[in-house]
Amino acid sequence: MFVAILLGLCMAQGYRCARCKAQNPDLEEPLDDQNLMAPKMCLRDLIYNLNSSGSGSAGLPLLVQRTIARSIILQEIIGKGSFGEVWRGVWNGQDVAVKMFSSRDEWSWFREVEIYQTVMLRHENILGFIAADNKDNGSWTQLWLVSEYHEHGSLFDYLNRHTVSMEATLVLALSVASGLAHLHMEIIGTQGKPAIAHRDLKTKNILVKKNGSAVIADLGLAVKHDSIANTIDIPSNHRVGTKRYMAPEILDDSINVSNFESYKRADIYSLGLVFWELVRRCSLGGSCEDYQLPYYDMAGSDPSVEEMRKVVCDQQARPSIPNQWHNWEALRILGRTMRECWNANPAARLTALRVKKTITQVTVVKTN
Structure with a gap:
């Protein structure tokens, strides 16, 4: 039956495939x-x-x-x-x-x-x-x-190989924020979409498209929220993901595992770190920073939960934002956005939709 339907669709869409080839x-x-x-x-x-x-x-x-x-x-x-x-x-x-x-x-x-x-x-x-x-x-x-398939590979690989212009930085940042906002959003209706939290957002789990935008990938640790029953389909072990990108409330076990907003807020913390990696590679006046992972100067290459907890929770350290970023309005706003994303208080962090709107406004100003 499915094959018959498929063949019928194929016959009806000859002009669409011709356009695809063109x-x-x-x-x-x-x-x-x-x-x-x-x-x-x-x-x-x-x-x-x-x-x-x-x-x-x-x-x-x-x-x-x-x-x-x-x-x-x-x-x-x-x-x-x-x-x-x-x-x-x-x-x-x-x-x-x-x-x-x-x-x-x-x-x-x-x-x-x-x-x-x-x-x-x-x-x-x-x-x-x-x-x-x-x-x-x-x-x-x-x-x-x-x-x-995306030939540029992950954002991690891309930033290791390339510097990015201001315009390219904004395109990448906006597309990641847009993807995360869609994941986090619940769509109400008979064919609606549940809110989803990623739980392992990092540059290695983001791919760069040929047009310079990005897509969020690797959803194997994601969890969905049933808003009607107010349930979260999550296994008992909530401490998953990549230790370097774990939010402080995950590292110190203070996360409210029964509140779905907690998982979305943890994603936002990780988003701030992704932005930091991206903006470091933005070419400003012909120069830029070498690529580095978040906390490269505070933690080892494969840090333990205890090591990250000491840095992020006990010392309350965060990646440093270079002074020269303040010389460009777009980067100044991105720097402020990062700080609001990785706030120690989860409730004080921005939502993905707010991040998306902020970067959209910056992009409009930059292109006008």
């Missing part, structure tokens, strides 16, 4: 019609059509996902993590990213797929989910999560 002239010719997917199919248009059908789902039908996943040709490893590996693959002449989980990390795979398929999650600043599948050859099982 906008992406570097795409290879798609596979021939012996493939289970229709010829000249564009992933972007396929996802657009099926997600505009009124179902409200953020994912393609399961049979379509499996068909796509099993037609991918793997090309090269582009990353590794505790979960497994990330590959660049090709489907129908289009690059995709394939995140492979080992069978022992089945829960992590299932959780991330579940979050990515949340109704109305799809957003230009959240990594585009394409498909999920499991591969079993009888002796081992591979769990795949297929997503859009």
Whole structure:
């Protein structure tokens, strides 16, 4: 049934795929019609059509996902993590990213797929989910999560390799804030979206798009809030994520685990650190700071919870904001925003929406 629907959509959208090819002239010719997917199919248009059908789902039908996943040709490893590996693959002449989980990390795979398929999650600043599948050859099982591919890699990698202009800095900052604001936002309605907290926001979990904006990725630790029942689908261990980016209330165990706002506020603390990493690489008058991780001068390369607690909670230290940032209005405002994001009092921190509005105003002033 799904294949029939899919083929019908393909026939009806010839002009859309032609446009996709025109906008992406570097795409290879798609596979021939012996493939289970229709010829000249564009992933972007396929996802657009099926997600505009009124179902409200953020994912393609399961049979379509499996068909796509099993037609991918793997090309090269582009990353590794505790979960497994990330590959660049090709489907129908289009690059995709394939995140492979080992069978022992089945829960992590299932959780991330579940979050990515949340109704109305799809957003230009959240990594585009394409498909999920499991591969079993009888002796081992591979769990795949297929997503859009972004050749620039993570923001961490990008900032290590490049300096960024003032305009590029604002574009990146605004897109990260926009993605986080969408995650945090609850959309009321029969096909509404629950509020979601990321819980591991950092430059390694943000990808840079070809157009210079960014998308938030790696949602395996995210939690959703059921506002009607006022419940949070979170495991008993709330201290997860990357220690360097953990908010003080997580480090000292004072977080109110029964209040969903607590998790959103912890994300905002991490957002302030991401902004600090970004602005350090902003080229000002032909010069900029070397890339560094937050607290590089106060904690080791792989700090423990105890080490970070001493720095962040006991000493109440925060990354230093250079005086020269005050010479540029945009950076002065970004610096102030960082301080409000990493305030020791969680309730005093900005919301993601407020951060987004502030940067939007700065961007408008800068471009006028």
